[in-house]
Amino acid sequence: MLAFANCKINLGLNITARRADGYHELETIFYPVKLYDVVELNAAENTSCQIRGLDIPGSGEDNLCLKAFRLLQKEFDLPEQQITLLKNIPIGAGLGGGSADAAFLLKLINSKFSLGITETELERYAGTLGADCPFFIQNKAVYAAGIGDEFSAVNVDLSGYHITIVKPPVHISTAEAYGAVRPAAPPISLKDVINLPVSEWKGKVKNDFESPVFQKYPEIAQIKQMLYDSGATFALMSGSGSSVFGIFENNVKLPELEQNNLIFYTRP
Ligand SMILES: C[C@](O)(CO)[C@H](O)COP(=O)(O)OP(=O)(O)OC[C@H]1O[C@@H](n2ccc(N)nc2=O)[C@H](O)[C@@H]1O
Numbered sequence: 001m002l003a004f005a006n007c008k009i010n011l012g013l014n015i016t017a018r019r020a021d022g023y024h025e026l027e028t029i030f031y032p033v034k035l036y037d038v039v040e041l042n043a044a045e046n047t048s049c050q051i052r053g054l055d056i057p058g059s060g061e062d063n064l065c066l067k068a069f070r071l072l073q074k075e076f077d078l079p080e081q082q083i084t085l086l087k088n089i090p091i092g093a094g095l096g097g098g099s100a101d102a103a104f105l106l107k108l109i110n111s112k113f114s115l116g117i118t119e120t121e122l123e124r125y126a127g128t129l130g131a132d133c134p135f136f137i138q139n140k141a142v143y144a145a146g147i148g149d150e151f152s153a154v155n156v157d158l159s160g161y162h163i164t165i166v167k168p169p170v171h172i173s174t175a176e177a178y179g180a181v182r183p184a185a186p187p188i189s190l191k192d193v194i195n196l197p198v199s200e201w202k203g204k205v206k207n208d209f210e211s212p213v214f215q216k217y218p219e220i221a222q223i224k225q226m227l228y229d230s231g232a233t234f235a236l237m238s239g240s241g242s243s244v245f246g247i248f249e250n251n252v253k254l255p256e257l258e259q260n261n262l263i264f265y266t267r268p
Pocket residue numbers: 010013022023024025026028094096099129130131132133146147148174175178239240
């Protein structure tokens with residue numbers, strides 16, 4: 001039994017406060033995008049995780065898929081399984097790929113073994129694996145507050161646009177990126193700004209990680225500029241980077257970026 005785990009982009013990200021436990025309060029719009037990993041479960045003598053495709057740094061035991069399986073195995077009487085992960089979503093990209101794998105695996109285990117876990121409970125399990133993880137349970141465009149796990153409805157539809165994601169060869173640690181931001185409440189909430197037409201988002205829908213990340217890696221700022229120069233209606237770094245997405249009205253090809261970077265063309 002298998003599942004297709006899509007990634008996300010952040011349409012805006014305001015980091016508003018630092019909590020006593022070191023985590024940060026934020027507001028963001030999570031938007032699902034059709035760039036997929038594949039996770040598969042098969043009966044086996046021992047539970048393990050086999051990875052194909054892109055290399056994931058760290059040991060296999062650290063893989064979020066294995067952590068997701070063990071989390072439910074502790075609570076339910078699950079038989080041993082081989083988890084196979086086909087990794088396509090770039091890592092350290094701000095696309096939440098690891099979180100997506102874990103969340104989709106929780107859902108897959110729930111349906112394969114008919115565990116009857118509710119969506120709310122699945123979100124709670126996912127939240128113990130990572131701040132980005134709960135979003136992928138419902139996996140629809142949503143306004144998120146808290147540490148990224150308190151959801152409310154939002155009306156954003158990019159289905160008429162083309163999305164281009166550029167992943168420069170830079171790996172950014174999320175914890176390090178948070179450490180470089182000075183939290184502040186935005187003058188206007190993202191929840192209101194996002195109601196503007198996409199053509200008015202430039203300069204108004206912001207990502208607070210951009211400034212410190214662009215300072216350290218000017219090549220990422222150049223990619224964003226290149227997306228605008230190529231006709232993007234809107235461009236922004238996703239999450240803590242390093243990927244940058246462009247929203248285009250037409251399907252533009254970017255040969256200069258194709259030669260030098262990882263680039264993905266997709267539709268929302
Ligand atoms: C940047 C975003 O991708 C935006 O969607 C997320 O906030 C990151 O979510 P994530 O990768 O699932 O994060 P986690 O794996 O839970 O945490 C990694 C590290 O990021 C920092 N972290 C994460 C989320 C948050 N709201 N505040 C934080 O300060 C913490 O130092 C934490 O140790």
